[in-house]
Every structure is written in structure tokens, then in C-alpha cells.
Amino acid sequence: MNRKWTLMAVVSLSTALVASTASLAANDDEGPLHVLMEKVNKSNGVLRKGTRNAIEYKKTFKKVEEEAKELAKLGKEARPLKDAITSKTPPHDKWVKLADEFIKASEDLATIAAKGDSQQVQAKEAFNVLTKTCTNCHNDYKVEE
Numbered sequence: 340m341n342r343k344w345t346l347m348a349v350v351s352l353s354t355a356l357v358a359s360t361a362s363l364a365a366n367d368d369e370g371p372l373h374v375l376m377e378k379v380n381k382s383n384g385v386l387r388k389g390t391r392n393a394i395e396y397k398k399t400f401k402k403v404e405e406e407a408k409e410l411a412k413l414g415k416e417a418r419p420l421k422d423a424i425t426s427k428t429p430p431h432d433k434w435v436k437l438a439d440e441f442i443k444a445s446e447d448l449a450t451i452a453a454k455g456d457s458q459q460v461q462a463k464e465a466f467n468v469l470t471k472t473c474t475n476c477h478n479d480y481k482v483e484e
């Protein structure tokens with residue numbers, strides 16, 4: 340009997356600890372969008388490098404394809420989020436539109452890279468279009484610190 344109660348106390352104490360640690364992390368200004376953007380930025384770096392010249396592109400176009408697909412996936416995760424919508428920003432339907440442009444630009448780059456005989460200039464062009472969709476969204480929704 341005694342042992343059982345002690346055990347239960349330990350279990351509920353550790354549950355409470357886990358719960359409070361989780362809520363601390365959530366309060367740390369690291370919302371889901373922020374975490375997503377860090378991943379987006381990482382993929383973007385790989386794409387920038389992979390498309391910057393013909394030699395690099397020939398070597399890594401498979402990676403470019405994968406990473407562009409990953410970006411499209413991240414875009415789809417960002418699309419429904421409302422973290423960045425405030426009274427000072429355009430409403431959520433504008434966000435969805437910008438996310439869709441971003442997803443499309445990522446998919447276009449993936450399609451180009453998926454063709455084994457595509458040229459680096461094409462990929463670079465598609466990457467530049469993609470970069471523009473980042474800026475467009477940041478202009479409306481990213482608060483400068």
C-alpha cells in the first residue's frame with residue numbers, strides 16, 4: 340500500500356516536471372514558424388550552393404532536387420500557420436497566397452533538377468524566382484528586430 344502511493348507520487352511529480360519543461364520551451368520565442376524558418380533557411384543554403392555554377396550543379400543536382408522538394412514540404416507546413424498574422428499585417432489569405440507561390444517555386448526547381456540533362460542556368464533562374472518568394476513574404480510578415 341505505502342509503496343504504491345510513493346510510486347504514484349513519483350510518477351505524477353515527474354509528469355508535472357515534463358509538462359513544465361515543455362511549456363518553458365514553448366515560451367522561448369521559438370514558435371513553430373520560427374523552427375520551420377530555420378529549416379527553410381538551411382535548405383535554401385544548400386540550393387544556393389548547388390545552383391551557383393555549372394560544376395557544382397552537375398555534381399549535386401540530385402541533392403538540389405531533394406532539397407527543393409523538402410522546401411515545398413516545409414511550405415505546406417507553414418501555409419496554415421497563423422503565428423505571423425497581426426493587426427499590422429495583411430490577413431491570412433494573403434499569407435496563404437504567398438506560401439503557395441513559395442511552394443510552387445520550390446516544386447518548379449525540383450522539376451528542373453529532376454531532369455538529368457537540365458542546365459545550371461535554368462536551375463539558377465528557378466532559384467532566383469524562389470528567393471523572390473521569400474522576400475515577398477518577409478516584406479509583409481517578418482518583423483524587423
Ligand code: HEC
Pocket residue numbers: 370372373376377379380383417423434437438441469470472473474476477480481482
Ligand atoms: C509565407 C511566408 C514566408 C515565406 C515564403 C518565407 N518566410 Fe522566412 N520568415 C517568415 C516570417 C513571418 C518570419 C519571422 C518569424 C520568426 O522567425 O519567428 C520568417 C523568418 C525567417 C528567418 C529568420 C529565422 C531566425 O532564425 O530568426 C529566416 C532566416 C528566413 N525566414 C528565411 C527564409 C527563406 C530563405 C525563405 C525562402 C527560401 C523564406 N524564409 C520564406 C515568413 C516567410
